Amino acid sequence: QLQLQESGPGLVKPSETLSLTCAVSGGSISSSSYYWGWIRQPPGKGLEWIGNIYYSGTTYYNPSLKSRITISVDTSKNQFSLKLSSVTAADTAVYYCATYKRNYPTWFDPWGQGTLVSVSS
Amino acid sequence: DIQMTQSPSYLSASVGDRVTITCRASQSISSYLNWYQQEPGKAPKLLIYDTSSLQSGVPSRFSGSGSGTDFTLTISSLQPEDFATYYCQQSYSAPFIFGPGTKVDIK
Numbered sequence: 001q002l003q004l005q006e007s008g009p010g011l012v013k014p015s016e017t018l019s020l021t022c023a024v025s026g027g028s029i030s031s032s033s034y035y036w037g038w039i040r041q042p043p044g045k046g047l048e049w050i051g052n053i054y055y056s057g058t059t060y061y062n063p064s065l066k067s068r069i070t071i072s073v074d075t076s077k078n079q080f081s082l083k084l085s086s087v088t089a090a091d092t093a094v095y096y097c098a099t100y101k102r103n104y105p106t107w108f109d110p111w112g113q114g115t116l117v118s119v120s121s
Numbered sequence: 122d123i124q125m126t127q128s129p130s131y132l133s134a135s136v137g138d139r140v141t142i143t144c145r146a147s148q149s150i151s152s153y154l155n156w157y158q159q160e161p162g163k164a165p166k167l168l169i170y171d172t173s174s175l176q177s178g179v180p181s182r183f184s185g186s187g188s189g190t191d192f193t194l195t196i197s198s199l200q201p202e203d204f205a206t207y208y209c210q211q212s213y214s215a216p217f218i219f220g221p222g223t224k225v226d227i228k
Contacts, residue, residue, distance in 0.1 A: 039219075047157075047165065047208055047219040060215045063122070096164055105171035106212045107155045111164040 002027045004112035018084040022097030029078045030055040035100040036080045040093040087119045127220040133228040140196040142223045144209035149189045153213040156194045160205045
């Protein structure tokens with residue numbers, strides 16, 4: 001079964017770029033059945049969808065973050081990545097990667113365990 | 122964008138109680154509504170997809186109903202392990218918005 005694991009720095013300075021990677025195991029990131037997504041959760045708050053990517057590189061981004069985010073996929077390493085530029089304290093959150101089934105009905109499952117990224121100087 | 126609301130935002134209940142959480146979409150999303158459970162410090166877990174289909178391994182005391190804009194998650198008899206925060210999420214169209222959550226606490 002699919003398993004996802006986030007990795008990346010836990011601390012990023014304001015105005016810099018946050019970079020995270022999600023390693024996929026138990027299946028191929030090139031599967032035609034799935035999108036691969038990023039969701040975040042600020043401390044004590046709700047869930048915010050960031051964006052999804054298909055193995056071909058097709059992306060869907062949250063309009064509220066679109067100008068600052070880049071999601072990419074590396075099929076050779078079976079992983080996908082998130083870059084969020086010009087970060088501020090408001091970007092402090094637990095970042096989750098998750099699988100998003102491609103065809104309707106669709107949902108996020110499974111999820112990675114999440115990684116906390118703090119933005120501070 | 123489709124906006125999602127949930128009510129209540131917080132509820133206090135006892136073991137054995139029947140609990141109902143409501144989720145409303147700002148426009149019709151057909152049946153494309155999912156429910157997730159999140160325990161403190163853990164990743165969300167899919168409970169129900171496509172309004173009423175139970176994810177594998179989820180106890181039958183959980184059920185979902187609704188269509189269009191109004192949806193409900195029901196726990197028929199609350200168990201100690203059900204005290205958590207519940208989120209709805211629309212999968213009708215991007216952006217795939219989550220509801221603000223309902224925290225279920227022990228009375």
